[in-house]
Amino acid sequence: MRHALRLGILLGLGTSLSSYGQQWTGGLKGIAPISLEVSRFYQQIDEFEVVESNSGDARGQGWGLFARYDRPRWYSQVEANRGRYYMPGLYFSSDRTSSGAELTLKRQDIRLIGGYKPLPWLRINAGVVGNWNRRAYSYNNQAHIQYLEDQIRTYPAQREYYEPQVKLARMTQAVRDGFKRFNTEAQGGLGVDIGGLTLDLTYTRSLSPILDQLAVGGQSYRVRQQYGFWSLSAGYRLFPLKTFLLQPRKNKRTYERIKQSIPYYRNEVGAGLGVTSDDFGGSWLYENRYTRYIHRRIGLTAVVGLVRSFEDYSGFLPEIKTGFQVAAQGRFLPLYTRRHQLGLAVGPVYTMTSGISPAYGSGTYTSDGQVIGKTITVRPDSRRKNQSLGSQLQVDYQFMPTDRIPVGVWFRHQQNRALTYVAMGFQMGYRF
Structure with a gap:
């Protein structure tokens, strides 16, 4: 409740300020991390070598509110966001056993951003971020420790x-x-502005560590872990309403001319092929889509697809998954011309996966923090099946070489317990 109030105050601020002039705008945005890097270190705790674990994925997602003040050549922005992030973790290895520990955190952040606009639609920006972190879930590790100690006493x-x-x-x-x-x-x-749509590619680097020390067996060990990650975000400016959501009267004639010059087709079928950020070159997806437009800019989309994922994280063991997906999306076209169209789509997705994961007893051998070998144990219980209902957010650009054939690229973030990923790819369709 407290975090919702904090975000509500920011949105109210953006709404009220917009009444003082056209310079103030505000709206909603979604954030998808795409690539992670962590600081490297080495520590010895008893018989265990402790090193960083880094998969290359900055998995997670977030959403938030923003308010912006624009001038011809510069702008400032304040954001309040919240989300779930899979932060960097540690990997422990010894001659007898090994395992990784990953940080999964829910966090809220406040961002203060300033930027320069070399072109009216192009932004270069920098800023500072303050994060409030808490665990995304609670695991009763003490019960597991007690079980292991009982096993020692019993056997x-x-x-x-x-x-x-x-x-x-x-x-x-x-x-x-x-x-x-x-x-x-x-x-x-x-950042790029296309009407009310805002798209940003951002690099974020921690100024203070997310993990500074480990308290084990009554002793503290220094483990300073910092990180950096790239992320993509998409937002839409909702305020002032007349500027970004309602059609101004002075543009009505222009809008009518556009409608007359662009053929309107209610149906679109297409196919998309892409790769996911789990492992570029090893993870791919293919899907078929059908969209029924109920308005020139608004449609409903059904998606059926197949995802193949091979994950081989540094410090971890490979997992192979095949996923079948069915999604329903609401689609909106903020950019709508005869040859260029930009789309936003969001909706639920059902995912069913099957595959294998290495069985307990697999291991990784390290020397001076470097992985030098792996053993993988595959047993009948290594087979994994999962299914879940989640959500998808997609941004795509389509070029129309003819009035009936769209081709283009797309970017998507999917949050699903069975399969979470960020993906990008190519699509082609036909309208009738």
């Missing part, structure tokens, strides 16, 4: 096997308990 002959598992569980718990509740970041990037 003393197996002490050599269970003792490393206890240490590993305690270090995993230390990661989950040791993250910073507040940290700061700096960001810089490029």
Whole structure:
């Protein structure tokens, strides 16, 4: 409730300020991280070597509100966002066992941004970010530790096997308990405005660590972990309403001429092919789409697709998944000309996946923090099946070489318990 109130205050601020002049605008945005890098380090805790874990994916998603003040050559912006992010983690390895611990955090942030506009529609920006972090879910690791200790007492002959598992569980718990509740970041990037639509490519770098030390066995170990990630965001300016949502009377004649010059087809079928950020070159998807336009700018889309994902994270073991997806989307065209169209689509997606994941007993061998070998155990219980209902957000651009054939590119973020990814690709269709 407190976070919703905080976001509501910001939106109210943007709404009220817009009444003082055309310079103030405000609206909603969605954020999708796409690539992660973390600081490298090495630490020894008992028999375990501790190194960073980095998959190359900055998985997660966020949404928020923003208010902007525009001048001809510069602008300033304040944002309030919230979301779920899979932050960098640690990897523990010894001669007897190994495992990774990943930070999954819910966070709210406030961003203060300033920028320069070399062109009316192009923005170069930089800013600072303050984050409030909390765990996305609570795992009863203490119960697992108690179970392992009970096994040692019950089966003393197996002490050599269970003792490393206890240490590993305690270090995993230390990661989950040791993250910073507040940290700061700096960001810089490029932005493009197309009418009310705003698109941004941003690089964000932590100024303070998300993890600074681990408390294990009554001792504190310094583990300073910082990160940087690229993200894409798409937003729409809702205020002032007359400028961005309602059709101004002075443009009515122009709009009528546009409607007469652009043929209107109610149906569009198409196919899309793309790659996901899980592992470029190893993860791909194919899908068929049908859109029924109920207005020149508004349509309803049905999507049926297949996703193939091969994940081979550094420090982790590979997983292979095949996913079948069915989605329904509402579609809006903020840019609508005879040859160029920009689309926004959002809606629910049902995903069903099947595949394999290495069984318990697989391991990774390291030397001086570098991975030098892996063992993978595959058993009948390595097979994995999952299904879930989630959401999709997509932005696409289409060029019309003819009135009936659109071709273009698209970018998507999907949040789904069965399969979460960011993807981009190529599409082609036919209108009738």
